[in-house]
Amino acid sequence: MSAALGRRLIRGSAVLFAFLTVLILLDALVFPLPMANLRKPSARFVYSRERYLLAAFAASDTYWRKPVALADISPLLQSSVIACEDRWFYYHPGVNPISLFMAAIDNIKAGKVVRGGSTITMQVARMMEPKPRTVASKLVEIVRAFQLELHFSKREILESYFNLAPYGGNLEGVGAASYFYFAKTPLALTASEAALLTSIPNSPSVLRPDLNFEKSLRARDRVLGVMLQRQIISKGKYDEAFSENVVARKHEQPFLAPHFTRHLADSGVPGPEIESSLSLRIQAACEGIIANHRPELAARGIANAAVVVLQNSSAEVLAMVGSADFFDGARQGQVNGTTSPRSPGSALKPFVYAMALDKGLISPNKIVEDLPVYYSGYSPENYDRKYRGAVSAAEALRLSLNVPAVWACSKVGQREFCRLLRTGGITTLTRNDQDYGLPIILGSCEIRLLDLATLYSALARQGSYIPYKLIRTQSGEDTVRLFTPEASYIISEILTELQRPDFPSSWEFSPDIPRVAWKTGTSYGRKDAWSVGYNPEFTVGVWAGNFAGEPSPDLVGTDIAAPMLFEIFEVITRGRDDAWFEMPQGVGTRDVCAVSGMIPTGACHATISELFIPGVSPTGPCNIHKEIMVDLKSGHRLCRYCTEGNKATHVMVEDWPAKIATWLVASGRAISSVPVHNPDCTGMPQGDRPLITSPNDDALYVIRKHVPIDLQRISLEASAAAGANFLYWFVDGELFTRAEIGQRVFYEPEPGAHNLTCTDDAGRSSSLIFHVE
Secondary structure (H helix, E strand, O other): OOHHHHHHHHHHHHHHHHHHHHHHHHHHHHOOOOHHHHOOOOOEEEEOOOOOEEEEEOOOOOOEEOOOOHHHOOHHHHHHHHHHHOOOOOOOOOOOHHHHHHHHHHHHHHOOOOOOOOOHHHHHHHHHOOOOOOHHHHHHHHHHHHHHHHHOOHHHHHHHHHHHOEOOOOEEOHHHHHHHHHOOOHHHOOHHHHHHHHHHHHOOOOOOOOOOHHHHHHHHHHHHHHHHHOOOOOHHHHHHHHOOOOOOOOOOOOEOOHHHHHHHHHOOOOOOEEEEOOOHHHHHHHHHHHHHHHHHHHHOOOOEEEEEEEEOOOOEEEEEEOOOOOOOHHHOOOOOOOOOOEOOHHHHHHHHHHHHHHOOOOOOOOEEEEOOOOEOOEOOOOOOOOOOEEEEHHHHHHOOOHHHHHHHHHHHOHHHHHHHHHHOOOOOOOOOHHHHOHHHHHOOOOEOHHHHHHHHHHHHOOOEEOOOEOEOOOOOOOOEEOOOHHHHHHHHHHOOOOOOOOOOOOOOOOOOOOOOEEEEEEOOOOOEEEEEEEOOOEEEEEEEEOOOOOOOOOOOHHHHHHHHHHHHHHHHOOOOOOOOOOOOOOOEEEEEEOOOOOEOOOOOOOEEEEEEOOOOOOOOEOOOEEEEEEEOOOOOEEOOOOOOOOOEEEEEEEOOOHHHHHHHHHOOOOOOOOOOEOOOOOOOOOOOOOEEEEOOOOEEEOOOOOOOHHHOOEEEEEEOOOOOOEEEEEEOOEEEEEEEOOOOEEEOOOOEEEEEEEEEOOOOEEEEEEEEO
């Protein structure tokens, strides 16, 4: 090699090195490539779990894009684009100088721009940063083309071209174009369709096949000629493609399950293709059932209803019907009733009873009081404004009694109950716990149907909560234990009785009714009717009402929501195994007193069987049935200190707590009175110590500044054993007052922790602590 040639090579290499160095510095520091512009927001195409397209939503900038990988694009389309747009694509460094030079000559001859000379890489640069077609813009394209070649492979650049190319109107990318023009994927394009799509980006507004079909066909034919010339297709394939009857129109996308798909799109799930959890079959069944009930609801002044169905194993949403008719603007049909916060009425009660079971406060047949009670300014009433004196915990839940539910909430702790609801996915409890108070168990809060159904599904999963899922590919989250499997099973058994007194009288019972654990709710003022039920496989939630909040005298959960609930269960469980929950090993059965629900003694005359949790459920002996000694002559009750010298006999009696006994007598219920203790007895006083019924042990009272203090006084109440005449109340060791049995006493609260003691005139006493903030 001559010295001159060597010097020229060195100088050429130096120039090339300098050029590359400048280009790299320009790329990194001065003129960085706007990478984000290569990944424009995509449209979202929502599919059902069966892979049916439900709906599609344009990108945030209103363009339809459906990005696809190069491997998912027809090889015919790839070859035809390269042949027509940039046949040297795989060989040049992003710019083809010869093509640019020839384009410049042609443009000068024509006196106007007739050729662009742009490579595919330069076109990607232009689509990445749209600019007016000027010399300065062309220079920017050239620089950007070099930058693109530095950062990406040829296949990656070609893929970007196909995802950015304009195809008319607001269609960008071959994925969207293939779907909207041909209702197929880019991989399934015929030669004729590939040729048509190849031509459109050159003049998208002129060559749109849905608007200018003849022009688009002529452009297609030219591309087919190039494909034949370049041997991309054979002569036979050319003839077949040339004569193919192309049907190119802008296909309208479906809009099924509108509330669900819109909720999913608004949730920020990335596209373009979203495989949702929704079952089109179950969705259609739910929509049909609501449509069938719509005339009857309208006749009762009820405009809307909503349904959500979950698959318990995964918490996937199988159906979501947000209103009776999405397109009924007059009745606010586009409001999504499954995600709108509403008062749940009594629908939260099963959860507080499950907590009470886990804490050992109750067992199914243990009696709880259903009597007038006062909680620091709040006195709950039952829905029918009646009291039953004493009922079993299971019966209180089945009858949906308010007073026992409030008692249970006070015992498990209102704050702890609020914590459980939040842990269980109730997202609408945004106020402080004390603002809701004990009435939260009766619906003094707002809850979304979707969240409530998800919380119920935890009972079907043995007490484990899983957040609901809208897409099938959504990664699972760690489950949260809300209740024990034992408490969940017992609650499910309580809620399973179909022929309950709160079931609508118009309902026709039949053996075909599926076995379902269910509960209803009716909000205050009859503005919302709820019914939520579950079996091992599904959880279904139903709401009915008016989105504007208008009440209706017929808006009752059992009459309005429950029939739809059971119709849905009949449809979605048809043909499936009628399996039920297996009883956990930690659940036992035992006999308890038929009256008190406690462990029977020799004085109990009848027993019943109940489910219980060994080591947790109450194990105290029956304290109502007692065997006593009675003096045959005087009829007085005798104790071990005064039996000697008296002729006595054994008598079985029911010794009800004073508060319940008083109510039973006042309501006309015949109960046997316990004989008075022998007044001549010199032994220790007999009978139970006073039982403080208000306030509750460890209760918290919050003084509200805007409410007069005399309206926030705390009621002091206690039941006393037979024979007691007076009760003495002590607050923090000092006598507060003396009161007759049954007399209500009020204490004006002062901040701090207070020790409360109640003593009867026989010296028997009980104490507790309550707090005031």
